[in-house]
Amino acid sequence: xxxxxxxxxxxxxxxxxxxxxCEASGYSFTNYWIGWVRQMPGKGLEWMGVIYPGDxxxxxxxxxxxxxxxxxxxxxxxxxxxxxxxxASDTAMYYCTRHVANYNIARWADYWxxxxxxxxxx
Amino acid sequence: xxxxxxxxxxxxVSLGERATINCKSSQSVFHSPNNKNYLAWYQxxxxxxxxxxxxxxxxxxxxxxxxxxxxxxxxxxxxxxxSLQAEDVATYYCQEYYSSxxxxxxxxxxxxx
Numbered sequence: 001x002x003x004x005x006x007x008x009x010x011x012x013x014x015x016x017x018x019x020x021x022c023e024a025s026g027y028s029f030t031n032y033w034i035g036w037v038r039q040m041p042g043k044g045l046e047w048m049g050v051i052y053p054g055d056x057x058x059x060x061x062x063x064x065x066x067x068x069x070x071x072x073x074x075x076x077x078x079x080x081x082x083x084x085x086x087x088a089s090d091t092a093m094y095y096c097t098r099h100v101a102n103y104n105i106a107r108w109a110d111y112w113x114x115x116x117x118x119x120x121x122x
Numbered sequence: 123x124x125x126x127x128x129x130x131x132x133x134x135v136s137l138g139e140r141a142t143i144n145c146k147s148s149q150s151v152f153h154s155p156n157n158k159n160y161l162a163w164y165q166x167x168x169x170x171x172x173x174x175x176x177x178x179x180x181x182x183x184x185x186x187x188x189x190x191x192x193x194x195x196x197x198x199x200x201x202x203x204x205s206l207q208a209e210d211v212a213t214y215y216c217q218e219y220y221s222s223x224x225x226x227x228x229x230x231x232x233x234x235x
Contacts, residue, residue, distance in 0.1 A: 037172075042168040044213075044215065044226060044227075044228050044229040045164070045166075045172065045215050045217075045229070046226065047217075047223065047224040047225065047226060050224075054197065059222055061223055061224075062123070062223075076219070079186075095171050095172070100177070105219075105222065106172055106219070106222075106224065107162075107177075107219040108162035108177045108217065108219055109162075109172075109174060109217075110174055110183075111170055111173035113171065113205075114171060115171055
């Protein structure tokens, strides 16, 4: 059974750093793109980026390029999303996603994690 | 970048009636070499992560009831629920995966009238 289990909720202050995780199981981690989606309170879904753990190829939405870093550790089948300096506007639910690949490019998300709520407040 | 526009923003339909949600892309998401439209639909129930219901514009995900159907090609797509059930109350999102940006539409909130 495919599972994406995300790390727990975080409460941080502006300017702090943060790294949240997504542990995958039930499939070959290195053979699927894994990504992140942001959902701000009461708002819609925003695609942030994806990584292919097999070769660490990473793609970002222009809206998030330079704002976050996506990484993966294939030895423990875990993907990460990190911030070096959080802002109040980073307050949101973050979902990790596994993507079906076609022509070796990430397509739709067939599995989703349960979400990690990040709250940034002074 | 491809912009995905959904309509309406919200929709109230009586139980057992048909619900139709629209999604329009700013450029075609049809790939002629494989004759496929690169579009998915997701359902997000309150307090839950989204789940895919339709991919390749009209393929139903395994386990999704057959009252859900997707149609359209090029730039205009629809998600139809043929006979609305209480458990279908959710927000629905379209997403293109033709580009490398995987852009979502703004969402349509579906409620019971």
